[in-house]
Amino acid sequence: MSGTKSIHLVDTTLRDGSHAISHQYTAEQIATIAAGLDAAGVEYIEVSHGDGLAGSSINYGRSAISEEEMLKAASSVIKKGTLTVLLLPGIGTQEDLEMAIHYGAKAVRVATHVTEADIAQQHIAMAKKMGLKTFGFLMLSHMASPEKIVEQAKLFESYGADVIYVADSAGAMLPEDVKARIGAVVNTVSVPVGFHAHNNLTLATANSLAAIEAGASYIDGTCRGLGAGAGNCQIEALVGVLNKKGYQTGVDLYKIMDVAEGLVEPIMHRPQVVRNSAFMLGYAGVYSSFLLHADRAAAKFNLDPRDILVELGNKKMVGGQEDMIIDVAYQLAKKRGA
Numbered sequence: 001m002s003g004t005k006s007i008h009l010v011d012t013t014l015r016d017g018s019h020a021i022s023h024q025y026t027a028e029q030i031a032t033i034a035a036g037l038d039a040a041g042v043e044y045i046e047v048s049h050g051d052g053l054a055g056s057s058i059n060y061g062r063s064a065i066s067e068e069e070m071l072k073a074a075s076s077v078i079k080k081g082t083l084t085v086l087l088l089p090g091i092g093t094q095e096d097l098e099m100a101i102h103y104g105a106k107a108v109r110v111a112t113h114v115t116e117a118d119i120a121q122q123h124i125a126m127a128k129k130m131g132l133k134t135f136g137f138l139m140l141s142h143m144a145s146p147e148k149i150v151e152q153a154k155l156f157e158s159y160g161a162d163v164i165y166v167a168d169s170a171g172a173m174l175p176e177d178v179k180a181r182i183g184a185v186v187n188t189v190s191v192p193v194g195f196h197a198h199n200n201l202t203l204a205t206a207n208s209l210a211a212i213e214a215g216a217s218y219i220d221g222t223c224r225g226l227g228a229g230a231g232n233c234q235i236e237a238l239v240g241v242l243n244k245k246g247y248q249t250g251v252d253l254y255k256i257m258d259v260a261e262g263l264v265e266p267i268m269h270r271p272q273v274v275r276n277s278a279f280m281l282g283y284a285g286v287y288s289s290f291l292l293h294a295d296r297a298a299a300k301f302n303l304d305p306r307d308i309l310v311e312l313g314n315k316k317m318v319g320g321q322e323d324m325i326i327d328v329a330y331q332l333a334k335k336r337g338a
């Protein structure tokens with residue numbers, strides 16, 4: 001037993017999970033799943049396009065329904081939990097945030113590339129002014145040293161962030177990498193610290209525990225692990241593991257298991273297993289939401305998706321450069337044909 005510390009869980013099935021189903025959630029699915037998560041006692045329920053508010057586009061992939069419909073569906077059923085949205089500066093705008101608040105959002109996670117916290121200053125200040133609980137979220141954190149992450153976390157804190165997240169967006173970190181980064185941030189900032197895992201190296205639960213051991217008190221997960229790449233930390237399993245470790249989450253284990261098995265599993269396009277190309281994301285350090293784009297490019301140019309992913313890793317491509325996947329595949333195919 002590790003004590004009775006409380007862990008705040010953020011369920012992102014209805015946001016990161018959206019990547020795994022090509023952003024095709026219906027309003028009915030969102031309402032049913034959000035109601036189940038809320039009844040299970042999940043504290044934060046994140047709902048947005050996989051790439052955040054206004055992410056529906058040719059570059060990222062179009063959503064089946066508008067963000068208004070998504071948030072309306074979720075807020076109509078959430079009674080206790082906090083409806084949360086994701087916003088990437090440069091994609092989501094003030095108007096998107098106002099719309100989200102209108103439809104019941106009470107918290108926002110402002111996400112930037114791990115070295116670009118400074119582009120979030122206005123967004124964090126604006127969100128705080130609007131009365132939202134505001135998280136700063138550093139994406140692709142394996143690409144920066146603990147010292148660099150501390151510098152970026154301090155920026156978020158100075159802008160007024162209530163919680164600072166370290167995200168292993170590529171699922172590329174080992175437990176010691178997580179501990180080094182989370183520990184360094186926890187020792188520096190005075191706000192709570194969170195961790196967002198991807199399971200590409202099959203380490204999402206182990207890494208989430210490592211984060212908690214290093215002082216994180218906010219952890220992300222999704223039902224059945226539904227999410228970009230090999231998916232996120234499987235929240236129902238995480239709840240059970242945290243129960244066994246003696247942590248409090250406020251989540252009812254049977255209820256969250258039933259949401260995962262009864263509501264989320266039936267809508268999954270494929271089992272969330274660590275297939276070769278998903279593993280390769282973590283191995284090569286590539287952004288998890290590139291997976292389906294790379295699989296499609298591989299089919300189009302008759303390539304092995306692993307080769308595309310290795311090349312993307314070599315080129316240190318980051319979120320927002322989805323259009324470069326086709327370019328990289330085209331160049332590889334040209335080289336092969338030559």
Ligand SMILES: C[C@H](O)CC(=O)C(=O)O
Nearest residue numbers: 016050051139140167169
């Ligand atoms: C916009 C991204 O999908 C945010 C995220 O979940 C990650 O970086 O991981």
Ligand SMILES: [Mn+2]
Nearest residue numbers: 016169196228
């Ligand atoms: Mn993610």
